[in-house]
Amino acid sequence: MKWVRRLAAISVIMACSAESVLAAGQLNLYNWGNYTSPELIKKFEERYDVTVTVTEYDSNDTALAKIRQGGHGYDMVVPSANVLNVWIDEGLLLESRPDQMTNFKNVDSRWVDVPFDAGRHYSVPWLTGTTGVFVNNSVYNGDPNTSAIFLDPPPELADKLIVVPEMADIMYLAIRYAGGEACTTDLTILKKVRDILAAAKPKWLAVDYGNIDQLVKGDFAGGANWSGPVFRARQQNPNLVYGFPKEGYPIWMDNLAILKDAKNVENAKLFMNFVMQPENAALNSAFAHSANGIKGSEEFMPADMRNAPEVNIPEEYRAAGRFNVACSPEAQALYTKIWTGLLK
Template sequence: MTRRIVTLFAAGALGLAGAAPAWAEGELNIYNWGNYTNPELIEKFEKAYDVDVTLDGYDSNETMLAKVKEGGTGYDIVVPGDYMIKIMIEQGLLAEIKPNEMENFEHMDPKWVDVWWDPGRNYSVPWQWGTTSFTVDTEVFKGDDIHTLALLFEPPEELQGRINMLNDMNDVINAGLRYLGYERCNGNVEELKEVTELLLNAKQHWRTMDYSTIEKLTSGDVDISQNWNGAAMRARAQRPTLQYAYPKEGFTGWMDNVAVLADAPNMENAKLFVNFIMAPENAALISNFARYANGIAGSEEFMDPEMLTAPEIVMPADAPAPDFVRPCPQETVDMYNKIWTRLKQ
């Protein structure tokens, strides 16, 4: 997913006769990651329920959280990552809308119901899920093995100065911890010092730290970038020599989830949208645009055929299992923040 801020104002359309109850009209305001929402999905929802949808974009979970905590945003729907759902529930920022009692909940893949960030799904439903690793141009890098984080932290000469890292504290630091063989969120001071040295030494070889990974890769600005698997697939469509890596040291797994803000001004329309995206054909619209898997059973039959075989979506049998990182203790977050501040200087 290209975490680039974009804003789409989708125009309302006339409702379909008999498609919705009388109260299904008015507005819905969505706050989602940039370049991550299929306009066809929004148009379909608008036409079905006679609702005008406004879509604004953010570039990180932390940006979204800071905005929401200010209050009075006017947003109804947000799409936090797994760990951020947990944080927002604990802070009372999300409405307990009970998706598990909605009509289309029967389509939810059972493996995504009792998740650690929202057990039983009382607050959220899946939007997309995937992995965070990196993409490299195999025409530039001639080595036999791309499946190692060494390409980011101790790059060969042909990749030096041609690397983009995500502008994301957790993704960068956790990748460094994996490369050194250390656990995430352990708060070990000596290990974090070692990670800091690794990152500072590697930074001299990084060209940029940016969420716009598709643009960076397809423009030729860089030849390797930390990346999400769906964004990697979209970039490969324009630059066929790109390949998505599954590093032996490990990589992040994540799920973005649709949730409703506790102070949503259009609560009933927000609930309608949550139920709407659990329909398999609508979940497939999301996947066909963003190029990630979703948590809705039966959506595969509505997906573009290449989604079912793409190497960025179908992991190799010998790849390590994705690492779904839980929120770190606050003292560890504080140490991460200090490392990140030094790295960004």
């Protein structure tokens, strides 16, 4: 028994020593805008004496283009599930084996053997949520649970809508609204989608991410957006209502990964293991008002998140949601053609 205790003590000392060797230095995180908890960063910096720099991007396309160019200086990135396989296939990510890290046991089992990173050899969950619609019910008090809110808007909402410029999400919503399935290459469906989007766009005030303040102030009466930002805005403006389109909506997950050409690999691995700790994952959730894939994090979240519909999808709307996965190159090319034509 004494031998077992001594061995355990030696293991702890070695683990602490390893952390101290890895501590200190820099870490450069490339992440979505307004999507990283300052409290999480401060806690990590103080624990490991690592200075973290966060640089923000506005879309998966922007991030991928930047990293492909090289010479970026970033260590970590947070790609969405529907594009993560592209990062892996192009050799842009380090096979960091988070599945062998201490805190991997905290990852919810449904987010382990995922199609975009089977067994989690490259990435860990960052945040997850849905893409749906929202309305300000002081302007419109009809049913918000339909993509018609932005694809065939009622008169009250016309010219007062904002639509996020994220091709994968908006194409998903439009395809399902047109009666098609995700990742379809059916040209009949896609022509219908093109026409629906072309007719709807003149009724949009902006194709932009906007910001929380604009939603709170009522600069927009509705639109297509992610669950997290709408929840954050609703806390300040209770007239905002998030809707789950009955025609179908995507469930997304963003994932933390280490870049193949990272300069601070060991610090990046520390951070990856750090965010899999439940209380740390909860800091991110509390900031972005989105769920995460870490078991036990719920008990550390603010009370108002536990029953929020934006975080916990109501039972009656769950069947319409599907996980947003990568489409074939053929489908991607067709969608890009429609999308670029729409934005001209």
